[in-house]
Amino acid sequence: MQLDIGNALDSVATPGVSTDALDRLDDAVADAHETIAAGMSNARFGYASLNLPETTSAAGIERAVDSIDADAVLTVGIGGSALGAKTITAALGEANHFLLDNVDPEATNRLLDALDFESTAINVVSKSGTTAETLANFLVVRDAYEAAGVDWTERTVVTTGESGPLAELAAEEELPKLAVPDGVPGRFSALSAVGLVAPAILGYDIEAVLDGGREARDSLTESIDDCPAYAYGALAVALERRGVHTNAFMPYAEALEPFAEWFAQLWAESLGKDGQGQTPARALGATDQHSQLQLYRAGRHDTMVTLVRPTARDDREIPAVDVEGLAYLGDATLGDLLDAEFEATEASLAAADKPSIRVELDRVDEHGIGDLLVSFEAACIMAGELMGVETFTQPAVEWGKNAARGLLGGEETAEAAAVRDKREYRIE
Amino acid sequence: MQLDIGNALDSVATPGVSTDALDRLDDAVADAHETIAAGMSNARFGYASLNLPETTSAAGIERAVDSIDADAVLTVGIGGSALGAKTITAALGEANHFLLDNVDPEATNRLLDALDFESTAINVVSKSGTTAETLANFLVVRDAYEAAGVDWTERTVVTTGESGPLAELAAEEELPKLAVPDGVPGRFSALSAVGLVAPAILGYDIEAVLDGGREARDSLTESIDDCPAYAYGALAVALERRGVHTNAFMPYAEALEPFAEWFAQLWAESLGKDGQGQTPARALGATDQHSQLQLYRAGRHDTMVTLVRPTARDDREIPAVDVEGLAYLGDATLGDLLDAEFEATEASLAAADKPSIRVELDRVDEHGIGDLLVSFEAACIMAGELMGVETFTQPAVEWGKNAARGLLGGEETAEAAAVRDKREYRIE
Structure with missing residues (x-):
């Protein structure tokens, strides 16, 4: 550059x-x-991101997805768990990388209606394994594959943390599982499995990306x-x-x-x-x-x-x-x-x-x-x-997550109560 | 709303x-x-835009495109000549509306390589008929159709002003031609032929859009x-x-x-x-x-x-x-x-x-x-x-147009000279 x-x-x-x-x-x-x-040398939280070109193993990712035979990839993730993969495949001109990085039912219905399940791998990415949007979409996608009589367990790759529902599922179903690297916030993780599984399945030279x-x-x-x-x-x-x-x-x-x-x-x-x-x-x-x-x-x-x-x-x-x-x-x-x-x-x-x-x-x-x-x-x-800011955190987004969980889960959080107290001034 | x-x-x-x-x-x-x-009543420049739901004839547009038999549309336009059509068809969930609204050769090559010319109508839109990007793309598209042995004159609709190269071409080739309405800046023209030809060809109810x-x-x-x-x-x-x-x-x-x-x-x-x-x-x-x-x-x-x-x-x-x-x-x-x-x-x-x-x-x-x-x-x-601004003009974009024309056309405009005088400070 x-x-x-x-x-x-x-x-x-x-x-x-x-x-x-x-x-x-x-x-x-x-x-x-x-x-x-110094942060890079000590692999401190966040700074470790800049080490990914060294620490990510292209061969390891390629081995993990080797059993997947697909012409297209559906990435299920949101924010940093989707944007890196989308950025890389788009830069390479790929047209067969689809994303579920939102929970709009109309868009989801349209995408799943048009998808050829047989030839499409599922790339599900969530560090915690509990991201509401990603898990909801993954449940919907599994269901759609099953309804079409296509075995999703044969074409799904999971990228997640050490533990959590996605890690457990990967173990249960013996799915290829890749790690979200330690010390790397989602938006800095493009050059790990998070961003590289999709291009690897689609046959791109991910070692050159790391280069x-x-x-x-x-x-x-x-x-x-x-x-x-x-x-x-x-x-x-x-x-x-x-x-x-x-x-x-x-x-x-x-x-x-x-x-x-x-x-x-x-x-x-x-x-x-x-x-x-x-x-x-x-x-x-x-x-x-x-x-x-x-x-x-x-x-x-x-x-x-x-x-x-x-x-x-x-x-x-x-x-x-x-x-x-x-x-x-x-x-x-x-x-x-x-x-x-x-x-x-x-x-x-x-x-x-x-x-x-x-x-x-x-x-x-x-x-x-x-x-x-x-x-x-x-x-x-x-x-x-x-x-002089804390580059690697995103504390301001927690409020909304607590509110949404409260609204949907029936758990009465303070944030959900605040949503219900909204000051209205309607113009119709 | x-x-x-x-x-x-x-x-x-x-x-x-x-x-x-x-x-x-x-x-x-x-x-x-x-x-x-008052501006609406007198159809004054700009204000006339708000009259389009009355003055645009859905039946007229539908008649004009009636001879076009297509499953897909390629809109060739830029800015206000493309965004309205894209906005309407996207809202309706249409996947077969393609756009050439940029002059990126790699993106153009990819799009034209993938296009089924036989079933794709061309919707070319330029008020002046001289917009550099649109005319360049239209020349490229015509050429690609010809190279594929597909007659573009049978599947092209032109939307432009009274005169200019596109109007002449439409007359020469007997193409369906629709008017960019008077008194309506491009970005306010979605509810005219500019925005409605593409959805009309694709079979949507454009009268309901006007409603x-x-x-x-x-x-x-x-x-x-x-x-x-x-x-x-x-x-x-x-x-x-x-x-x-x-x-x-x-x-x-x-x-x-x-x-x-x-x-x-x-x-x-x-x-x-x-x-x-x-x-x-x-x-x-x-x-x-x-x-x-x-x-x-x-x-x-x-x-x-x-x-x-x-x-x-x-x-x-x-x-x-x-x-x-x-x-x-x-x-x-x-x-x-x-x-x-x-x-x-x-x-x-x-x-x-x-x-x-x-x-x-x-x-x-x-x-x-x-x-x-x-x-x-x-x-x-x-x-x-x-x-208190002039809502309906865009004077600040002229400078760059003059510069680009000077750089490309060999005409030595003051703007092109300014481009060549750029203050460099390179970091490599």
């Missing part, structure tokens, strides 16, 4: 970061890197000047301190759309704490130039745009056309057009004094997505260090 | 709106309604107290004035995910002006409870969450399970679980003093999506009136 932060400098953007401020930031980055490096992650990990140094990952995290924090409260994440590659979703979870859940944290806004280039760009240019000076693109991709010629005003298209490829729009959008933000950061990867492939995942995890950890 | 604004009041949230402030706001809404109603829109249009009154659409727009503006710069739009229905994308365009492009405008953040319930909710609860007090759900939906039982701690799931349906999570999330935001608005529609169907589209258009127009 390479970065160009030129358009985030104060000579271009308002707010922007001065080169003096970058120098001062560099000292803080060096200190934080020490903490991070990409390894490259990102090995490029972590103590200075912004030669560490793109840390530079991204540090710049985002510096801009946030100057009022940039939104981070619009805009890849120019459709295959990276789920990566933007993964980034949104990483950033929001890790850094959205103590009244701090940038709001991630997912966008997609070039499409969202026709949607969000008006706001990014003419709205408040509170948004940075992260523009992401591969420097190489498969291309396609635009056929020549003999129409006035359109002939210029015929000399180009779709890739030329997309690159021109990328650079035009970047410059148009600068012309409006709005900060942006350019992120480039070599190619959207196994290696590239592994690199991106680990680079942005490191960026996020660096940001958390500089912000 | 119904609203509950109870959790946006200052007795619940910080910032929130007091009931006194609501009363004052109601006067401004009454004035703005006069402007809007839903008509109901929304007829419910526009001069007071917040009985007009959900205006109340939404007015509350969003009141909250924005109090520092709520982000609007997280979170439907609890997967079929409304593109609706959130449509809303994001509507809101950003209409209101993101003069240093104003809320940043729309797209989210999806319940999935994003495991992603964005930590930030929404524990981050800055600068975000409102718009929670959207249908009050009725097809459901699915969760099979009973004999596992400790999970048995409660077996007494419920997926819909029960989703509703419990909706209410739990809403209450959890209130417990963190964060404002939210509840939006409910009867059902996600033809009528429901028509209602939502027109209701939110009216909400947006009301917001624009209260903010």
